[in-house]
Amino acid sequence: MLGMVLAAGAGRRLRPYTDTLPKALVPVDGETTIMDISLRNLAEVGLRDIVIVVGYAAQAVHERKAGFEEKYGVKLTLVHNDKAEEWNNAYSLWCARDHFAQGALLVNGDTVHPVSVEKTLLAAPETSDILLAVDNVKKLADEEMKVTLDEGGSLRRITKLMDPAEAYGEYIGATLIRPAAAERLADALKATFERDPQLYYEDGYQEMVERGETIHAAPIGEVDWVEVDNHDDLAKARTIAVRY
Template sequence: MKAMILAAGRGERLRPLTDHTPKPLLQVGGKALIVWHLERLAAAGWREVVINHAHLGRQIETSLGNGSAFGLRIAYSREPAGALETAGGIATALPLLADQPFLVVNGDVWCDWDVAQAAPRAAALGERLAHLVLVDNPGHHAGGDFTLRGDRVYAADDHHPATLTYAGIAVFRPEFFAALSRGTYMKLRPLLDDGIRRGLIAGERYGGRWVDVGTIERLQQLDHDLTLPV
């Protein structure tokens, strides 16, 4: 099973930091955001990782190399300036991800969800095409994204408000992106909404630590929390 780390975003809300440093290389707790992901993956037994990039992407390749420093093999999916958004980026990277379910992690989140759980989640997909990790709505996204009944993800309605937010962590079957051509620009949400309508999206609520590092304030708070003495 392979993993993909999404690292192509511009990080507009983190400017001016991201004017010269790609968001995944910003430091928290003494290491780059993306390094936290790589170390967790390696510790859980992963060996092959795909990373997409666009803005200042060469810095990411120079910093991480071929992954051997982490006990991994890293392949890069290079996108044009402006990037392809989440669904487009994943679809473009499919040739590097083979034909089995794979894990996707947003490069700009920090989360202690156990990535070793990706394999059993993939095995349990059955006819479904994706398994999403969801968290309680944070203050900066109080409206949420979805609701969960059992292990099935639903859109919100009058009786079931969107109490959960997509954590940016998921297991996907390649078929989920089969309709997209390489190089297509497309967000992930329309595909998720279509899959939910068709009953093809599973999910789980995760109650551990999760941070969407989308602003300088959240970056600084996470850095502070991770550098506190144990």
């Protein structure tokens, strides 16, 4: 199994930090970046082969690749998303399809969370080929990627376009992808971005559900984490990253 980080996005709401850097390289604790935390977490759970999907300002990741490898004892493979500034991340994850065929623990490159999230996913029973890390404690608003489950605990719906009151919780941008799911996931992602290039990879998960697939959720418990989309999020990230 590989570690995988999606880090191709431009992060325009974080300018001027992202004028020359991808969002994943924005510092959140001194010189420690969001990418540092992602790599450190994956290495801590034994995932030493890590794929990073890059796009916007990819050269900045290339320039730090050797340093990251030495610091965290990992081997990095960079996969290029050639449409990173035009299309959304359903295509971005599809670009890494040959790699997640080996199985992957995927994390979004704009999420600051503790390693307990990775440990929760890896320790969960093998009840489905795709397992989503979900925060069912946090109070939700409109921006979050929300999920609902059926009576058996399987994913029913995943979307930002949901009344927060209806949601079970928030998908936090971390997924365990088992090898058996890879071909079906790749096909669902392709159908998703061909329908609309601006859709999210989570819409690919919804596509799989609508095809009859079973996807389960793993509650992460009461955890301090944040998806860094804007300057308010970055300020929060900087208050919690120092505690990891």
